[in-house]
Amino acid sequence: MQNDIITVKDTHVQAAELVMEDVLKKFKGGKFIITIAGEVSSGKSTLSYLLGRMFKMKGINSKIIDLVDYYIVPPLERRKWRADNGIKSIGFDEYNWPLIEEVMEKFRKDEQATLPLVDLLTDHVDTLITDFKDIQVLIMTGLYASFCKKADYRVFMELTYRETYEAQAYTAREGLDSFRKKILEKEHKVVQEQKNNADIYIDFNTFMNSYHL
Amino acid sequence: MLEDVLLIAPKHREVGEEIVAEILKAKKDKFIVAISGESGSGKSELTHVVAKALRKHGIFAKPIHIDNFYNTLPLERMEIRTSGGIKNTVGMKEYRWDLVHQTVDDFKNNRKSSMPCVDLVTEQVDELITDFNGVDMLIIDGLYAIHSEGVDMKVLIELTYHETKKAQSDRGKEPNNPTRWEILEQEHQEVLSIKHEADWFVSKDFTLVAAR
Numbered sequence: 001m002q003n004d005i006i007t008v009k010d011t012h013v014q015a016a017e018l019v020m021e022d023v024l025k026k027f028k029g030g031k032f033i034i035t036i037a038g039e040v041s042s043g044k045s046t047l048s049y050l051l052g053r054m055f056k057m058k059g060i061n062s063k064i065i066d067l068v069d070y071y072i073v074p075p076l077e078r079r080k081w082r083a084d085n086g087i088k089s090i091g092f093d094e095y096n097w098p099l100i101e102e103v104m105e106k107f108r109k110d111e112q113a114t115l116p117l118v119d120l121l122t123d124h125v126d127t128l129i130t131d132f133k134d135i136q137v138l139i140m141t142g143l144y145a146s147f148c149k150k151a152d153y154r155v156f157m158e159l160t161y162r163e164t165y166e167a168q169a170y171t172a173r174e175g176l177d178s179f180r181k182k183i184l185e186k187e188h189k190v191v192q193e194q195k196n197n198a199d200i201y202i203d204f205n206t207f208m209n210s211y212h213l
Numbered sequence: 214m215l216e217d218v219l220l221i222a223p224k225h226r227e228v229g230e231e232i233v234a235e236i237l238k239a240k241k242d243k244f245i246v247a248i249s250g251e252s253g254s255g256k257s258e259l260t261h262v263v264a265k266a267l268r269k270h271g272i273f274a275k276p277i278h279i280d281n282f283y284n285t286l287p288l289e290r291m292e293i294r295t296s297g298g299i300k301n302t303v304g305m306k307e308y309r310w311d312l313v314h315q316t317v318d319d320f321k322n323n324r325k326s327s328m329p330c331v332d333l334v335t336e337q338v339d340e341l342i343t344d345f346n347g348v349d350m351l352i353i354d355g356l357y358a359i360h361s362e363g364v365d366m367k368v369l370i371e372l373t374y375h376e377t378k379k380a381q382s383d384r385g386k387e388p389n390n391p392t393r394w395e396i397l398e399q400e401h402q403e404v405l406s407i408k409h410e411a412d413w414f415v416s417k418d419f420t421l422v423a424a425r
Contacts, residue, residue, distance in 0.1 A: 002215065003261060003264075003276065005219055005221065005261070006218070008218075049216060049218075049334070052216060052334035053334065055334075056334060056336075061335050061337075062334060062335070063332065063334070063335050064215075064216060064334060117341070119275065119343075121261070121264040121265060121268070121274065121275070121276060122264075122273045122274070122275050122348060123273075124273075124275075124343070124344070124347065124348070126341055126342060126343040126344075127341070127342040127343075128330065128339050128340070128341055128342075129339060129340040129341075129342070130332075130337070130339040130340075131337070131339075134335075134337070135335060
């Protein structure tokens with residue numbers, strides 16, 4: 001994804017440090033895939049970015065891939081497509097999973113890959129050609145990233161639906177009409193199905209400063 | 214540029230709106246805006262808010278970051294700069310202007326275009342392919358962006374590295390050492406040498422001023 005804006009807060013840094021510590025127990029070199037799944041606006045992109053930076057400081061090359069780039073229907077057509085196809089069309093099947101699995105495979109094999117890359121300013125889908133040869137860690141982030149098969153480590157980021165709703169209104173990326181609300185509900189439902197297979201679970205509600213007995 | 218960090222503040226949005234107003238007055242088909250300024254002056258932030266604000270007017274603007282067009286690889290640049298001497302190596306000559314101008318030409322002619330794209334986390338140079346068909350404006354962002362060919366509106370941010378020194382150290386994007394300051398001084402001199410090309414200045418207090 002191009003031209004995304006992230007906001008780094010102390011809680012994100014703390015979460016990233018926690019994840020990093022746990023990942024390093026499992027990562028013994030070779031090719032390693034981390035998925036960061038979770039609710040809308042829960043801080044997935046920020047966490048990915050911080051992990052990328054932390055890996056770099058340890059001399060480990062990591063590449064971040066946002067699954068937002070892998071929707072089958074491109075951004076400028078998606079609103080209409082969703083309206084035409086109804087709420088049942090929202091969720092897992094909106095993504096090009098064969099392509100996602102293919103990219104993971106190319107990463108494992110040290111190959112060059114051709115990837116879709118959305119520009120959030122133009123909403124056009126560009127193409128990125130990248131070489132996975134010198135990349136040790138692939139960080140795949142997205143609502144349903146835990147559904148990626150063959151990931152080595154899965155992070156799940158929690159946020160209640162109510163907060164998602166507010167966070168969404170706050171970032172004001174999209175106007176919140178009633179259909180949009182239904183979409184969020186459906187996405188939330190699918191997101192929560194991934195909860196049980198996570199290696200680590202980040203919940204800012206109970207995180208550090210707001211934790212109490 | 215992938216994985217860049219922007220710190221967008223109200224001042225960027227405010228002067229961004231002023232720039233958008235001028236763009237709307239001057240706009241024509243396949244319009245090109247360039248935003249120059251020293252490292253840390255806020256050109257990427259300004260580019261972002263301008264592109265975003267233009268969408269509200271139904272205009273699709275694509276930002277192009279000149280730092281993708283260095284003629285040296287990110288991981289080798291410091292070594293090349295120090296071994297060759299900062300004064301000899303740093304400046305407009307370390308960019309692939311031929312590729313910048315190719316991109317400008319592709320945009321003007323609605324072509325599909327291929328360009329370098331630096332990932333700041335991997336520090337590798339990927340290749341980005343974009344279709345300029347359906348893109349109304351190009352916003353070129355970079356130290357010497359206003360020096361590029363084919364630009365219709367040239368904006369220069371007057372903040373220098375002297376004023377952003379503290380912010381630069383805090384931001385931690387670049388190493389904080391004597392060589393870094395020498396590089397910033399050399400870049401400062403280069404920007405001064407093209408300042409007369411600007412049509413508009415963003416003053417140090419972030420207001421838009423027309424060049425005489």
